[in-house]
Amino acid sequence: MTDELLHIDQKIIEILKTVSDPEIPVLSIVDMGVVRAAKMNDDVVEVQITPTYSGCPAMDVIGDDIISAFNQNGLKAKVELVLSPAWTTDWITAEGRKALEKYGIASPLSADADKEALLGNKKIVKCPQCGSLNTKLVSQFGSTACKALFQCDDCLEPFDYFKCLK
Numbered sequence: 683m684t685d686e687l688l689h690i691d692q693k694i695i696e697i698l699k700t701v702s703d704p705e706i707p708v709l710s711i712v713d714m715g716v717v718r719a720a721k722m723n724d725d726v727v728e729v730q731i732t733p734t735y736s737g738c739p740a741m742d743v744i745g746d747d748i749i750s751a752f753n754q755n756g757l758k759a760k761v762e763l764v765l766s767p768a769w770t771t772d773w774i775t776a777e778g779r780k781a782l783e784k785y786g787i788a789s790p791l792s793a794d795a796d797k798e799a800l801l802g803n804k805k806i807v808k809c810p811q812c813g814s815l816n817t818k819l820v821s822q823f824g825s826t827a828c829k830a831l832f833q834c835d836d837c838l839e840p841f842d843y844f845k846c847l848k
């Protein structure tokens with residue numbers, strides 16, 4: 683969690699935590715590290731979010747979801763996209779990584795390791811089912827453009843890997 687977030691009113695955080703990435707319902711946008719800042723300005727909550735990568739169609743949905751989540755709590759909200767600094771997978775919280783694995787999605791590696799994994803050069807993506815590193819890339823595109831499809835050679839389960847998109 684970034685320093686700015688610590689200053690956000692607890693109520694605002696609670697509401698933001700009810701909004702999740704439409705592609706990964708178990709991961710709130712707070713745990714995903716997408717929320718940069720949020721503050722009350724008069725009676726409007728101003729929320730700044732950084733897209734996981736530019737052009738991610740999920741971001742429009744997230745913006746609308748944030749506004750409706752605040753509306754449901756009787757608050758008005760405004761969403762602003764902040765493109766710099768760019769989102770990195772380091773911003774996913776520890777809680778978020780756990781949620782991903784529970785959901786059967788392997789957490790992203792660092793940017794360099796990510797490239798190796800997506801080229802199929804190295805066995806570094808951990809199977810979220812059994813923890814084995816004996817996994818192979820099946821397709822660079824999984825169920826959505828933000829994920830790649832892997833398969834575990836030990837438990838034979840296919841699984842999504844959340845790509846480190848820049």
Ligand SMILES: [Zn+2]
Nearest residue numbers: 809812834837
């Ligand atoms: Zn496995």
